[in-house]
Amino acid sequence: xxxxxxxxxxxxxxxxxxxxxxxxxAEAAQPAETITWGACTDPTLINAGAECGFLxxxxxYSRPRGEKIQLALSRVKHKTPDAQYQGVMLTNPGGPxxxxxxxxxxGPRVPNHxxxxxxxxxxxxxxxxxxxxxxxxxxNYMDYNRPNYVPTTRxxxxxxxQRSKSYADACAEKNSRALLENIKTTDTVKDMESxxxxxxxxxxxFYGYSYGTYLGQVYGTLFPQHVRRMxxxxxxxxxxxxxxxxxxxxxxxxxxLNIWFGWVASHxxxxxxxxxxxxxxxxxxxxxKKLAAVPAGGYVGPDEFLDVFNQASYYQLRWTLxxxxxxKFVNKGDWQTMKxxxxxxxxxxxxxxxxxxxxVQCTDVKWPQSWQQWKHDNWRTYRKAPYFTWQNAWxxxxxxxxxxxxxxxxxxxxxxxxxxxxxxxxxxxxxxYEGSLxxxxxxxxxxxxxxxxxxxxxxxPRGNACVDNRIADYLAxxxxxxxxxxxxxxxxxxxxxxxxxxPVPAATSGAALSRxxx
Numbered sequence: 334x335x336x337x338x339x340x341x342x343x344x345x346x347x348x349x350x351x352x353x354x355x356x357x358x359a360e361a362a363q364p365a366e367t368i369t370w371g372a373c374t375d376p377t378l379i380n381a382g383a384e385c386g387f388l389x390x391x392x393x394y395s396r397p398r399g400e401k402i403q404l405a406l407s408r409v410k411h412k413t414p415d416a417q418y419q420g421v422m423l424t425n426p427g428g429p430x431x432x433x434x435x436x437x438x439x440g441p442r443v444p445n446h447x448x449x450x451x452x453x454x455x456x457x458x459x460x461x462x463x464x465x466x467x468x469x470x471x472x473n474y475m476d477y478n479r480p481n482y483v484p485t486t487r488x489x490x491x492x493x494x495q496r497s498k499s500y501a502d503a504c505a506e507k508n509s510r511a512l513l514e515n516i517k518t519t520d521t522v523k524d525m526e527s528x529x530x531x532x533x534x535x536x537x538x539f540y541g542y543s544y545g546t547y548l549g550q551v552y553g554t555l556f557p558q559h560v561r562r563m564x565x566x567x568x569x570x571x572x573x574x575x576x577x578x579x580x581x582x583x584x585x586x587x588x589x590l591n592i593w594f595g596w597v598a599s600h601x602x603x604x605x606x607x608x609x610x611x612x613x614x615x616x617x618x619x620x621x622k623k624l625a626a627v628p629a630g631g632y633v634g635p636d637e638f639l640d641v642f643n644q645a646s647y648y649q650l651r652w653t654l655x656x657x658x659x660x661k662f663v664n665k666g667d668w669q670t671m672k673x674x675x676x677x678x679x680x681x682x683x684x685x686x687x688x689x690x691x692x693v694q695c696t697d698v699k700w701p702q703s704w705q706q707w708k709h710d711n712w713r714t715y716r717k718a719p720y721f722t723w724q725n726a727w728x729x730x731x732x733x734x735x736x737x738x739x740x741x742x743x744x745x746x747x748x749x750x751x752x753x754x755x756x757x758x759x760x761x762x763x764x765x766y767e768g769s770l771x772x773x774x775x776x777x778x779x780x781x782x783x784x785x786x787x788x789x790x791x792x793x794p795r796g797n798a799c800v801d802n803r804i805a806d807y808l809a810x811x812x813x814x815x816x817x818x819x820x821x822x823x824x825x826x827x828x829x830x831x832x833x834x835x836p837v838p839a840a841t842s843g844a845a846l847s848r849x850x851x
Contacts, residue, residue, distance in 0.1 A: 366531050368406060381438040383409045387465075390527045393515050400511065404524060405463035406456045407437040412449040419808070420561060421534045422451035423525060425458070427543030427567075427791060429518070429693035430686035432462035439540070442794045447805035451538060456528065458521045460512060460689045468512070468688040470504040476681045479636045481625055482723040483715075494704065497730030504688060505736035513737040516692045522551045529559060536561035538808075542791035543567050543764055547574070549753075550745045550772060557749035562811060564804060565755045567791040570768030571745040571775075575694040576701060579725050580714050585762035586725075587718035589646035589788045592760070596831060597656050603834045604660040616663055617642075629668035637675045639724050644678060646721070646762045647790045653834045695735035698742045704733060747776030754807045755779055756800060758787025758828055770820050780813040783822030789829070799826035 373385040385407045392400040411418050424436035437455035440448030457464040474496075484490035504513065525548065529537050538561050541549040547569040553560050573581060594617065595610035607613040621635050628634035641658070644651045658674055661667035680686065701707060707726065715722040747753070753776050757769035766783070773781045782800055794801040803824065806812045814824045 366527070368531050370408065373407060375434065377435055377438060378407055381409050383407045383437050385434070388528060388531050390459075390524050392509075392511055394520065394523050402459055402512070403465040404456055404459065404528070405434060405465075406454060406528070407434040408455075409437045409440060409453045411452050412440075412446075417450050418452075419450040420452070420536065420538055421529070421532050422448070422453045422538045422540055422808075423528060424453065424455050424540045425542065425545030425548050427541075427545050428461075428686060428690055429458070429521075429544050430461060430689035431544070432457050432686075434463065436540075443808060444794065444798075444801050444805040445809065447809040451808070452532075454528070454532070456524075458689070459524060460516050460685075460692060462685060466509065466512060467685055468504070468508055468516075468692060469683075469685055470507055470688045471500055472682055472684045474500055474684055475640075475679055475687065477628075477632050477634075477637065479634070481634070482636050482639065482727060483719075484723065490708075493727050493730060494733075497727065498734045500691075501731040501734035501736055504692070504731070508688075510737070513692055513696070516689070516696065516737075517740050518547060518551055518693060518697050519555075519740070519743060521693075522548060522555060525552055526556055526559070535559070538562045540564045541566070544569060546755075546764070546772070547571065550747065550775075551743045553747050553750040553753070553776070554743055554745050557747070560750050562807065563750065563753045564793075564807070565753060565772070566757075566793045567761050567764045568755055568757055568769040568772045569764055570771050571742070572771060573768075574698055574742050575729075576698075579729055580710060580722075581765050582762060583711075583714050583718045583722040583725050585760070585765050586643065586646040586721040589760060589762045590642065590720055592788060593642075593645040593652060593655070596652060597659070600656065600834050603837055604656050605664055606660060617659070620659075620663065629662070629666075630672060633668050633671045633675065636724070638671065639720060640679055641671060641674045643721060643724070646788070648792065649787075649789050649829065649832055650792070650795075653832050656834060691729070691731050691735065692737070694729065695732040696737050696739050699739040700729075700732040700735075702733065707733070745772070745775055747772070747779065750776055751778050752807075752811060752813055753779035754804065754813060755781040756784070756793050756804075757781065757822075758784040758789055760786060760788040761790045762788065763790045769822075774820060777816075780816055780823040781821075782814075782824045782826055784826050784828040787828030795829065797826060797829050 368386045368388045370384040370386040373379055373383050378385065387403040387405055389401040389403055391397045392402050424433055424439065426433050426436055433455040434457055435455060437453045440451060440453045460468040480489050480492045484493060536559050539549050546565040546567065549563050549565050550571055591610065594613040597604050598607055598609050598613045601608045606616050621638060624633060624635045624638055642655060645655050658670050662671050711722055711726045755769055755773060757766050759766045769781055773779045782803060794804055817823050
């Protein structure tokens with residue numbers, strides 16, 4: 334998986350949200366199984382009436398009386414009378430490496446006030462954000478002036494391998510070895526169980542996005558008796574963690590980018606980039622070649638350009654933003670907008686999410702240790718998916734050299750989980766739809782809402798009444814659709830309509846726009 338941390342929270346706002354450490358909680362380690370709640374400092378949490386705190390948990394669960402670490406938590410308590418209270422709704426936004434504190438504010442998005450009966454609890458998983466300690470290795474590793482992703486020369490290949498090793502080495506040097514050895518999915522799942530106990534809940538409700546769905550799968554496998562209701566949006570395929578999952582993503586990312594090219598072409602009256610998918614693709618490819626020779630403004634090279642437009646493969650909600658940016662870049666030479674989007678999407682100067690992403694993925698399961706296998710597999714995939722294959726390969730490159738021992742993934746088995754509501758768009762690239770079908774087959778109590786033709790990832794609830802009302806019904810009453818036989822969705826909902834760009838201002842409508850070299 335690559336950058337699946339760009340999930341539910343990321344689409345809520347264009348700007349990056351800085352999550353500050355919760356206030357009002359003691360700095361020193363709290364007694365086990367205790368959360369000291371106090372005031373929050375993040376404006377979004379304050380406006381939602383949230384409270385924040387820390388929970389001390391074992392660094393190594395095999396040594397429960399040993400060293401402790403602290404998890405940062407947030408909570409928005411239920412708004413209904415206590416007689417209507419439905420319990421704790423623990424959340425996770427994905428990643429691995431995504432901060433979950435702001436998800437405590439998600440309840441009001443559920444229609445018909447169905448979220449009001451829950452205590453919505455967000456948390457920063459171990460190593461993430463405001464939790465202590467937080468991982469960091471080389472903060473500016475994914476900033477400007479990186480080599481071209483596609484290793485067309487031996488020098489580029491060698492440079493990227495050296496970069497990958499340097500990042501892994503820095504992680505070993507700057508972080509606790511014990512934390513790097515104990516940051517697997519299973520560790521976070523045990524943290525979820527510690528949170529349940531600390532909150533005094535007999536059972537948890539859980540709302541997980543993207544990688545968060547894998548946490549839900551593993552929690553349901555290890556602690557099924559403590560699962561009440563579970564919503565999984567954009568589901569990870571447990572068969573493919575994590576090497577094959579990334580190769581599968583590469584193919585799907587390129588499919589969605591080409592779909593976006595077609596959408597841009599359908600609005601040529603706005604963007605003036607070509608009237609056919611092929612024409613827009615040609616313009617896009619021309620920009621990549623130019624940027625490989627001379628980065629725009631000295632900042633935007635092919636890597637930065639691809640990093641920005643990877644967002645088109647994730648979220649239709651960003652299609653108009655990206656169409657506008659590409660049009661300004663091609664037709665007006667506006668590289669500043671592109672630079673700003675790269676900085677916003679990439680969170681430059683802060684590698685915490687990236688460091689945790691690697692720490693989890695590189696140790697959940699053993700990755701191939703032969704560079705020749707990586708090279709063969711990625712070049713083979715590149716022939717079908719040239720845009721993001723090598724971007725994704727180098728994003729995961731430090732796993733070749735990771736300084737902590739890998740474990741073995743849990744065999745996901747949901748037979749004892751009473752009920753799960755799943756949502757998946759059939760062209761979701763970050764978590765391909767086959768993963769939803771596979772997990773549904775392992776959870777007999779699961780029901781799947783499929784959205785045929787949808788290309789977006791982990792966005793519920795987002796105004797699609799067909800989907801959102803079923804989520805609301807499930808949270809309010811536990812009601813699920815009837816389960817259909819076979820490997821299929823149980824209900825189909827049309828995805829949200831394709832976005833429509835703002836109309837061209839009258840002053841420029843119909844005017845010919847000359848293209849300025851980027």
